[in-house]
Structures are given as C-alpha cells and as structure tokens.
Amino acid sequence: QQQVKQSPQSLIVQKGGISIINCAYENTAFDYFPWYQQFPGKGPALLIAIRPDVSEKKEGRFTISFNKSAKQFSLHIMDSQPGDSATYFCAASISRGRGSTLGRLYFGRGTQLTVWP
Amino acid sequence: DAGVIQSPRHEVTEMGQEVTLRCKPISGHDYLFWYRQTMMRGLELLIYFNNNVPIDDSGMPEDRFSAKMPNASFSTLKIQPSEPRDSAVYFCASSLRNYEQYFGPGTRLTVT
Numbered sequence: 001q002q003q004v005k006q007s008p009q010s011l012i013v014q015k016g017g018i019s020i021i022n023c024a025y026e027n028t029a030f031d032y033f034p035w036y037q038q039f040p041g042k043g044p045a046l047l048i049a050i051r052p053d054v055s056e057k058k059e060g061r062f063t064i065s066f067n068k069s070a071k072q073f074s075l076h077i078m079d080s081q082p083g084d085s086a087t088y089f090c091a092a093s094i095s096r097g098r099g100s101t102l103g104r105l106y107f108g109r110g111t112q113l114t115v116w117p
Numbered sequence: 118d119a120g121v122i123q124s125p126r127h128e129v130t131e132m133g134q135e136v137t138l139r140c141k142p143i144s145g146h147d148y149l150f151w152y153r154q155t156m157m158r159g160l161e162l163l164i165y166f167n168n169n170v171p172i173d174d175s176g177m178p179e180d181r182f183s184a185k186m187p188n189a190s191f192s193t194l195k196i197q198p199s200e201p202r203d204s205a206v207y208f209c210a211s212s213l214r215n216y217e218q219y220f221g222p223g224t225r226l227t228v229t
Binding site: 042104 | 121150160162208222
C-alpha cells in the first residue's frame with residue numbers, strides 16, 4: 001500500500017513557468033514532509049522540508065504548501081529553469097516519539113520534470 | 118565530509134552468482150538505509166538499521182537478500198543467488214537520529 005501518493009508522474013514546463021507537484025498521505029502520525037531532487041546517475045538529495053505546524057515554507061524559488069486538514073502537500077517551483085529538470089520525490093515520516101517506524105521515509109513514486117528552454 | 122560512499126558503482130554479474138554491495142555511512146550518523154530503485158517500482162526501502170541493529174527488514178524481497186552492519190562505519194547488502202529481476206540501482210543512505218537522509222551515489226546492478 002502506497003503511503004504517499006504523488007502526481008503527476010511526469011511534467012513538462014516552459015522556462016520561466018511554474019511547476020507544481022502534488023502529494024497526499026493518509027497517516028496522520030506523519031510529522032515531517034521532505035522533498036528530494038534526483039538528477040540522472042545521482043542519488044536523491046534533500047531539496048526542502050516542512051513540518052505540519054506551518055502551512056508554507058519557501059526557499060528561493062522552491063515553496064512547499066501544506067494542507068493538514070486535506071492531508072496534502074505540494075511543491076511549487078517558480079521561474080522554472082532547464083537546470084531544474086530532474087525527478088522529484090515527496091516523502092513523509094514520523095520523526096518524533098517512539099515506534100519501529102521512527103525515522104523511516106515513505107516516498108512517493110516520483111515526478112519527472114522537464115523544463116524546456 | 119566525503120558523504121555516503123558506496124562500492125562498486127557498477128556491477129555486472131551472471132545469474133546465480135553472489136553479489137555484495139558495500140556502504141560507508143557518514144561518520145557520526147546512527148541510521149543506515151538500503152533502497153532499491155527501478156522504473157517499475159520506484160524507490161523501495163529494503164532494510165534499515167539504527168545503531169547497527171536492524172529495525173525493519175520487511176522490504177527485503179526474498180531470503181536471497183541479506184544485510185549486515187558489523188560496525189557504525191560499514192554495511193553490506195548481499196544477494197545470493199542473484200537473478201535478472203534483481204537488476205536495479207541500489208542506494209545506501211544515512212542520517213543522524215531521524216533527520217535528513219543523505220544518499221550515496223548508488224550501485225547499478227545488472228544481472229544477466
């Protein structure tokens with residue numbers, strides 16, 4: 001069972017446009033929501049992360065929007081650039097408290113973003 | 118810091134052979150994760166360790182797969198015997214407590 005559902009599977013955006021990737025989860029115990037970026041031939045790398053006590057977090061051109069009641073969160077890439085072309089993964093985890101799943105990341109299936117120049 | 122180190126970077130082997138993948142986590146990190154990535158199944162968690170102790174190995178696909186972490190600076194993932202469907206990119210990641218996971222460059226395994 002997929003704990004985190006991600007869409008779309010692929011996305012094509014023109015340079016300068018806004019890229020939006022959406023994720024949804026079911027487990028209300030999740031309290032940490034990172035986004036990872038992966039370039040071909042490389043391992044995923046943390047891009048930006050949010051905790052559910054805030055509704056938005058912005059770092060440069062990257063913004064996470066978080067809707068706790070809807071159990072959804074999304075990544076917005078403003079002024080998308082060809083260098084942003086990569087695969088993006090959303091994830092969720094339980095980062096506090098106890099339990100055998102503490103620290104485990106549940107990943108979405110990924111979104112392949114292509115930004116045309 | 119050198120980051121997470123994995124070896125080999127590429128491995129080509131014949132069906133039935135034993136394959137051993139190696140990982141050196143970032144010094145001081147207490148969590149270590151093994152993932153497998155394929156086009157069909159995406160990123161799958163195989164097993165993870167906390168302070169060298171396996172916590173969850175429910176993602177290990179079959180008894181052919183085994184993982185060990187004899188000390189804080191080294192882990193292995195072994196496949197014996199290997200099969201063509203094991204072909205994938207295998208990633209090792211480490212983290213301090215339960216915060217950001219740092220991924221290694223991966224090992225691309227091809228089983229013919």
